[in-house]
Amino acid sequence: MPPGNRQMTVGLFGGSFNPPHPGHRLVAETALKRLGLSRIWWIVTPGNPLKDHGILRPLGERVAMARAMASPARMDVTAFEARYKVRFTADMVALVRARRPELRIVWVMGADSMATFHRWQEWQRIAEMVPIAVVDRPGATFAALASPFARRYDFARIPQERASILPYRQAPAWTFLFGPRDATSSTRLRGEAVMPS
Structure with missing residues (x-):
């Protein structure tokens, strides 16, 4: 788990990153800038319970690819979940809070993940943690x-113009950040990799 101190605000950006791509980097960069974060951790998961593990590249390979994609200036790539x-994400967030209690943390995800967030294990626990x-x-x-997440927690939504206060708010609290978008997807990249030339 990357180091941290009480002055830091850290974005937790978890995913399979199978493979990582410029869309992931844009999400990370947007969160860093708009939330005023000190760092963002790319947390490479051993495997997403909602996805097919048969097409999952080895963890070490995905970590190396994420390191090549992430900016070393303010981004850390880690796979501490495996250790x-x-x-599940809920347990990972609880682990970070237990081992780095001094950090102000924010969960960062793309809108495509938010659309299916209600299918995640203990999604309401995550939202309230x-x-x-x-x-x-x-x-x-x-x-x-x-x-369902957006409807359930509509009362806790912070306007994007005030997004920089999010790391200092008690959960539940969330914001939706509009801006430049990148259409690259891991699913499409995997499909292109197996297509005959």
């Missing part, structure tokens, strides 16, 4: 803002 044998920043993704805006 602690953590399977950590502030959440959602970064717009092509084709996902409406589904995200109409999702």
Whole structure:
């Protein structure tokens, strides 16, 4: 787990990153800038319970690719979930809070993930444990803002113009960040990789 101190605000950006792509980097950069974060951690998961593990590249390979994609200036790439044998995001966030209690943390995700967030294990526990920043993704805006999460926690939404206060708010609290979008997706990249030339 990367180091931290009480002066830091850290975005937790978890995913399979299978493979990582410029869209992931844009989400991370948007969160860093708009939330005023000190750092963002790319947390490469051993495997997403909602996705097919048969097409999952080895963890070490995905970590190396994420390091090549992330900016070393303010981004850390880690796979500590594997070491602690953590399977679900709710447990991972609880682990970070237990081991780095001095940090102000925010969960960062793309709008495409928000659209299906209600399918995650203990999604309401996550929402009530950590502030959440959602970064717009092509084709996902409406589904995200109409999702069960958005409806359930509408009262806790912070306007994007005030997004920089999110790391200092008690959960539940969330914001939706509009801005430049990148249409690259891991699913499409994997499809292109297996297509005959």
